[in-house]
Amino acid sequence: MLTVALPKGRIADGTLEVFKAIYGDDFEFEDRKLILEKKGFKFLAVRNQDIPTYVSNGAADIGVVGLDVLEEHKSDVLRLLDLGFGKCRVCVGVKNEFTLDYDMPGIKVATKMPNITKEFFASKATPVTIIKLYGSIELAPLIGLADAIVDNVETGTTMKQNGLKVAETIMQSSAYLISNKNSFITKRAEILALTSKISAHLNS
Numbered sequence: 001m002l003t004v005a006l007p008k009g010r011i012a013d014g015t016l017e018v019f020k021a022i023y024g025d026d027f028e029f030e031d032r033k034l035i036l037e038k039k040g041f042k043f044l045a046v047r048n049q050d051i052p053t054y055v056s057n058g059a060a061d062i063g064v065v066g067l068d069v070l071e072e073h074k075s076d077v078l079r080l081l082d083l084g085f086g087k088c089r090v091c092v093g094v095k096n097e098f099t100l101d102y103d104m105p106g107i108k109v110a111t112k113m114p115n116i117t118k119e120f121f122a123s124k125a126t127p128v129t130i131i132k133l134y135g136s137i138e139l140a141p142l143i144g145l146a147d148a149i150v151d152n153v154e155t156g157t158t159m160k161q162n163g164l165k166v167a168e169t170i171m172q173s174s175a176y177l178i179s180n181k182n183s184f185i186t187k188r189a190e191i192l193a194l195t196s197k198i199s200a201h202l203n204s
């Protein structure tokens, strides 16, 4: 039995579609249930940011999570495969009329990704004050809580509809299949077989 941590939402849906295609059966969480057992897999419905915790602690053998989350959490897990879906960018955003000046002292940046933000501005030698938020990041510059944001951009619609623009792209992200390091030893054959099935399906 392989335990698979999936982030609730689009990435879980995309992953379960792949399992459906490979195993020719429906893989769907029932209503509010958080565990789904099927065909020798135990799927866990987990909050996106919690996936690295489940997998690095061995509560799940493998998992699917965005590269942005892996980079933010510096997770001690193995990256097995780029699944190619769940694509987005991590960007610095500012108000349309604002020009981001890396020499400006005391820039306030709102984000749910403080580590990525810290590293990016450190690479520019720009001191920043980070304001940690958990969502609706685009609101912060509009009401003067921050000068800039670091957030995910997928279609760009949220920024556009809120009068913001991308000032810089920090990284590209997509969903990755990851493994607990110990599980990759004890369940190596199972994990590798699944990885190659998923890879073959995605390339077909």
Ligand code: PRP
Pocket: 134, 135, 136, 137, 138, 151, 152, 153, 154, 155, 156, 157, 158, 159
């Ligand atoms: C994410 C992200 C942006 C939005 C970007 O938010 O934080 O707000 O999607 O997508 P777009 O470029 O296609 O408009 P999410 O829906 O995950 O909610 P959040 O505010 O809780 O982070």
